[in-house]
Amino acid sequence: MTFLADDIYRHLVSALDEQRVKIDPADCWAYGFDNSRHHSLPSCVVFPQSHEEIRSVVQICHASGTPLIARGRGTGTTGASVPVTGGVILALERMNRILRIDADNRYAVVEPGVTNQALQDAVAAKGFFWGPDPSSATVCTVGGNLACNAAGPRAVKYGTTRDNVLGLRAVTGDGIELRAGVFTTKGVIGYDLTRLLIGSEGTLAIITEATLKLTPLPEAKRTLRVIYTDIDAAAQAVSRIMAQPITPCALEFMDGRAIELIRQYGEIPLPEQAGALLMVEVDGPTTGLDAAAQTIAAAASGRGMLSLDIANDPSTVKALWQARKALSPCLRKAAPKKVNEDVVVPVSRMPELIAGLEALSRTHGILIVNFGHAGNGNIHVNLLYDPSNPAQAEAAPHCLDAVFSLVLKLEGTLSGEHGVGIDKRDFVNRELTPETLELMARIKRQFDPAGILNPQKSLPATPTGATATPYSSPTRRL
Amino acid sequence: MTFLADDIYRHLVSALDEQRVKIDPADCWAYGFDNSRHHSLPSCVVFPQSHEEIRSVVQICHASGTPLIARGRGTGTTGASVPVTGGVILALERMNRILRIDADNRYAVVEPGVTNQALQDAVAAKGFFWGPDPSSATVCTVGGNLACNAAGPRAVKYGTTRDNVLGLRAVTGDGIELRAGVFTTKGVIGYDLTRLLIGSEGTLAIITEATLKLTPLPEAKRTLRVIYTDIDAAAQAVSRIMAQPITPCALEFMDGRAIELIRQYGEIPLPEQAGALLMVEVDGPTTGLDAAAQTIAAAASGRGMLSLDIANDPSTVKALWQARKALSPCLRKAAPKKVNEDVVVPVSRMPELIAGLEALSRTHGILIVNFGHAGNGNIHVNLLYDPSNPAQAEAAPHCLDAVFSLVLKLEGTLSGEHGVGIDKRDFVNRELTPETLELMARIKRQFDPAGILNPQKSLPATPTGATATPYSSPTRRL
Secondary structure, X not given: OOOOOHHHHHHHHHHOOHHHEEOOHHHHHHHHEOOOOEEOOOOEEEOOOOHHHHHHHHHHHHHHOOOXXXXXXXXXXXXOOOOOOXXXXXXXXXXXXXXXXXXXXXXXXXXXXXXXXXXXXXXXXXXXXXXXXXXXXXXXXXXXXXXXXXXXXXXXXXXXXHHHXXXXXXXXXXXXXXXXXOOOOOOOOOOOHHHHHXXXXXXXXXXXXXXXXXXXXXXXXXXXXXXXXXXXXXXXXXHHHHHOOOOOOEEEEEEHHHHHHHHXXXXXXXXXXXXXXXXXXXXXXXXXXXXXXXXXXXXXXXXXXXXXXXXXXHHHHHHHHHHHHHHHXXXXXXXXXXXXXXXXXXXXXXXXXXXXXXXXXXXHOOEEEEEEEHHHOEEEEEEXXXXXXXXXXXXXXXXXXXXXXXXXXXXXXXXXXXXXXXXXXXXXXXXXXXXXXXXXXXXXXXXXXXXXXXXOOOOOOOOOOOOOOOOOOOOEEO | OOOOOHHHHHHHHXXXXXXXXXXXXXXXXXXXXXXXXXXXXXXXXXXXXXXXXXXXXXXXXXXXXXXXXXXXXXXXXXOOOOOOOOOEEEEOOOOOOEEEEEOOOOEXXXXXXOEHHHHHHHHHOOOEEOOXXXXXXXXXXXXXXXXXXXXXXXHHHHOOHHHHEEEEEEEEOOOOEEEEEOOOOOOOOOOOHHHHHOOOXXXXXXXXXXXXXXXXXXXXXXEEEEEEOOHHHHHHHHHHHHHOOOOOOEEEEEEHHHHHHHHHHHOOOXXXXXXXXXXXXXXXXXXXXXXXXXXXXXHHOOOOEEEEEEEOOHHHHHHHHHHHHHHHHHHHHHOXXXXXXXXXXXXXXXXXXXXXXXXXXXXXXXXXEEEEEHHHOEEEEEEEOOOOOHHHHHHHHHHHHHHHHHHHHOOOEOOOOOOOOOOOHHHHHHHOOHHXXXXXXXXXXXXXXOOOEXXXXXXXXXXXXXXXXXXXXXXXXX
């Protein structure tokens, strides 16, 4: 924790009020961590309730060179909202209003602190949904979704956050109001600052309002569970499914290790020879939906398929999802402090990725379990290790390092939806060239000349920064 | 035309070869205009054939402060590729290779000079298409589509160029190689420079390679033509169609003036009371497609509908499209030098827009005919005036000015797909705030410190620039 100068505190109190400026460490403690388990105590937490209040806070921090870290509900998994340099946490949880739902024009205007679920509920009442569906949807905020370009299973059909936003209102690091984008689905005036801000993890500007693109709710859905002998067979099926014109609204997968774990901890019957499992959902108008499900089933069928089940009633749907839903609790039972990565490779390279991960698992003596969004090639690679086991604690960072090298060799990317934050910051320069990073750093300085917005996140310290040193961050790991 | 110094010429010849560096005004003339009818003679035209050659050309121009203007096939309508300051035209027409089509992973890697049609043909052979379908598709290049974020009728379902690109390779204004984006449909490492370059009209960097997202070709299509008594009835139908979950793959409209024109010049029978016409297409798997067309028909039906026809065989489809296809030739017959704008308003504001345009038409004594992509609220506003008629020539700029004011009052945007170029440059500061424009100008300087890339385009001269002075550009109007 760094000390907050008296005059800065007084300025913040006069911009908001005493109740909404917290400096007691007991009040601040809970705002120092996120779902990455990193922790660093902020000097202060403020709770703005309007665009104007945010602007005042940014101007105070800009003038005094005080770090300012925006925070939704702390569900991020990379430490992006952990105040590693101390400073002021901008807690956006009280800016949770839905300002406008325009059904005729298919958009909603919201404040950043509204939860994904509250938004979905409000727009569902008018027959719509918003594309992004991260697994933390009930808790996480739209602002957090924007900051890390969140996604979820539906992204395979409906895109990521970036594809579902029309415009933004924001405050740059020097306290200037920025308006980007439009209220329409087309617009080419000026540079696309909307998408530049999305995924920038609060390092360029604070988003104070977002205009979100809405999509009409589909009439109905069909669910398929398909089991294969091995990952190659499943990956080929994924390629076949994605090459035909009916795009599923979910195309999730689990590898053989995940299936073993479920068999072991979850007591769910799955075929002995099962080496990979796909969950596929297709949505659309009721008429034609059974035919669509049959088309998907035909594409899913081929060498190595062990079973294929289709459900269209709620209880069968639930039964089919049972294995997949059991996975997360099983993973927690097996390794409470596992590392959960979210790398991406082109769909056809998934078998090479999984084979490479098997080899790394053997080399480093760490069980690796994989599941994720197969339609996007976005794989959650879980390193199940026990930090209290010295050999595993020693091996884990090296293993993770090798995972990232493998992903890049396969023309993949280091993160599909979780972002960079602290955890991947030292790896970014393996994926992006020094010239590209240097340009990004210069862009950052245009938005935030004093460098107060979420310091030491997202971009590496220097474009040609030293080799990765995993977990070398100054935070305490809980 | 400005003079090209001998040493720059020699450097360019040594970077390429003499045959690919043209300085004879007779050779250069055709590279001085685009479909905006503006013309300005470049000092030189170069024809690079690789990323490396482009880099060399950029470095020569950067070192000497020579303007460099990228050009595809000159189909743009705003003068974006017209060299208003003279300088070197970077003609990308010989960089027209399709480098890779990866069907398994649904992407293609192309050079910028490939035409949209050549790409569509190549990927159709593998069962795919690329989303953007501008009406100039047979001629225009993918590089041009990227530069102005081109779209077309399909955008209502498949998005604009921005939504159909995974990554880019480019050269910045100081000759640095830039790699942005990924080979996958997800990726959140670093800032989104891909979408920042798309739509920037060659002012930030020269795109040398693009990785394009492909979509599987739909099995079949149904076409509907629906005629209404008035634009309000049609606009309400558009809102109803867009509020239900079957998104059409085209939702085009024509207003009453357009219908009159077709009746007058095209000799196509349309009902006497017709005040607006919608063309709607829906695509998808054959099974369920007739039901989908019926759902669209039900949504299209309501107050003011005069007729509704559905076609599913090629000759009926052709007959239904006949009126819409006749419109462009009729417009050219009625006013060969018409101004064709492409403003956008939220769908529900279309009736207000059309009513406002009717009033402007009366005030300024200029016939205004409207058609366009109703599903996106993207209206091609055609001012049919004769520049040789002094009263009309005097009135046209004022009328256009008032059109833009009206659009902004309705929460719209000044361009949906044509871009800014020269023609809308002086209007940009009506839509974007001075602070936002100042930030964009600073971003531009990070990419292009010497200001050589397509000078005097896209962004206004100064963020707080003087009031619009339409057609005040230094080019000659053909």
